[in-house]
Amino acid sequence: MIYDLIIIGGGPGGITAGIYAGRQRIKTLLVTKEFGGQMAKKATEICNFPGFPSITGIELMEKFVEHLKCQQDVEIKTAEILKVEPFDSAQGKKNFIVTTTENETIESKSVIISTGADPRPLEAKGEKEFIGKGVGYCVTCDGPLFKNKVVAIVGGGNAGFEAGLFMARYASKVYILEFGSSVKADLQNQEDVKKSDKIEIITSASVKEIKGEVFVKELFYEDQISKEIKNLKVDGIFIEIGSQPSTSFVSGLVDFNERDEIKVDFETFATKTPGLFAAGDVNVGKYKQIVTAAGEGCKAVLAVYDYLRINKLL
Ligand SMILES: Cc1cc2nc3c(=O)[nH]c(=O)nc-3n(C[C@H](O)[C@H](O)[C@H](O)COP(=O)(O)OP(=O)(O)OC[C@H]3O[C@@H](n4cnc5c(N)ncnc54)[C@H](O)[C@@H]3O)c2cc1C
Incomplete structure (x- = not known):
């Protein structure tokens, strides 16, 4: 069995691509480790996805998946992809072999x-x-475990401030540590944090070490102005300093920027390898949101359809 398209990823980008592929009647396999992606980890409200003034990430993800499952031409597989490799098919066409961590190989004309x-x-x-x-990366997953405890959030951007606000509902005290001399969160988040008497912001703080016994007990940071090493007694530490794209399995087939994000043509979402496209947070691009990932997933599939048609692969 050779698919016309394999979509790797079950977040907003991949799911939207799946819905559009179904509508275009492209024979598609969507493979994902798990559904929902980053939004499924957000149990708090999402207030900026059109049509839903307020919805949790988990509820929005369920609606996305329900919509995807209506597409007859789209099969779904739960697996982790280890490798994507181009190869010359028996018909003299350039196809791709996609390998899962279970060593299963699947063939497709585009990815x-x-x-x-x-x-x-x-x-x-x-x-x-x-x-x-005591160290975590997702307050909405683990935050409630720190009821009446002291926590530190590392990162003074929007994610750090949102994490701080979420944790203030549970913890007795929340520190937000920012490496730079000023925080990066938007004004609304800064105003909301100011209203909380539980949250304290520490700027110019470079975290050096986390210590404890079985669980975390202390965090050490360098005050970048005085160069003094200071410590905070904390029970939990959440790291909110951004994300790194999951792109290692396509090394050699795509160009990366310095943050390992994939460089694409922003008209077609094509990478440098013909037939290989990329959509969503994996890509170079400053503004990473559910709606932008979904938009890229849509555009990438429409470009795949043109690619398959122009190359007489459909
Ligand atoms: C805490 C937090 C709050 C946020 N809040 C908002 C918000 O309020 N509004 C908003 O618009 N955006 C928000 N975002 C950003 C938004 O969630 C992302 O921009 C969006 O999810 C990106 O979608 P994506 O499909 O590109 O990637 P992801 O959502 O990261 O999905 C990637 C998918 O790929 C799968 N995958 C990864 N590697 C493999 C592999 N090797 N093999 C198979 N499958 C794989 C994963 O399991 C996952 O399903 C938030 C993000 C975070 C972390």
Whole structure:
């Protein structure tokens, strides 16, 4: 069986691509580790997806998946992809072999990568050791475990401020540590944080080490102005310093920028390898949202349809 298209990723980018592929009657397989992507990790409200003034990420994801499952020409598979490789098919066409971590190989005439991003680690001493023992990357997943405890959020951007506001509902005290001399969160988030008497912001803080016994007990940071090493007694630390794209499995087939994001043609979402497209947070691009990932998923499929038709592959 050779698919016309394999979509890798079940977040807003991949799911939208799947819906459009179904509408175009493209024989498609959507493969994903799990459905929902980053939005499924957001149990708090999403207030900026058109048509839904307020909805949780989990509810929105359920609606996306329900919509995807209406598409007759789209099969769904739960698996992690390890490798994508082009090869010359018996018919002299350029196809792709997609390999899962279970070593299953699947053939397709085109591929859309929409594997989004994972949280970026801080790379401070002790961070890895205490993952799941006080160090976390998703407040909506683990935050409620820190009821009446003291937590630190590392990162003073929107994600850090939103995490801080979420944690203020549970924790007795929340520190937000920002590496730069000023925070990067937007004004609305800054105003909301100011209203909370539980949240304290510390700027110019470079986190150096996390210490504890079985669980986290202390965080050490360098005050970048005085160069003094200071410590905070905390029970939990959430890292909110951005994300890193899940793109390692296409090395060699695409060009990356310095953040390992895929460079695409923004008209067609094509990569440098013919037949290989990318959509959503995996791509170079400053503004990463559910609606932008969905938009890229739509455009990538329409470009795949043209690619298959022009190359007489349909
Ligand atoms: C805490 C938080 C809050 C946010 N809040 C908002 C908000 O309020 N509004 C908004 O618009 N945006 C918000 N965003 C951003 C938004 O969630 C992302 O921009 C969007 O989810 C990107 O979609 P995507 O499909 O590109 O990638 P993702 O959502 O990251 O989905 C990637 C998918 O690929 C799968 N995958 C990854 N690697 C593999 C592999 N090797 N093999 C198979 N499958 C794989 C994953 O399982 C996942 O299903 C938020 C993000 C975070 C982290």
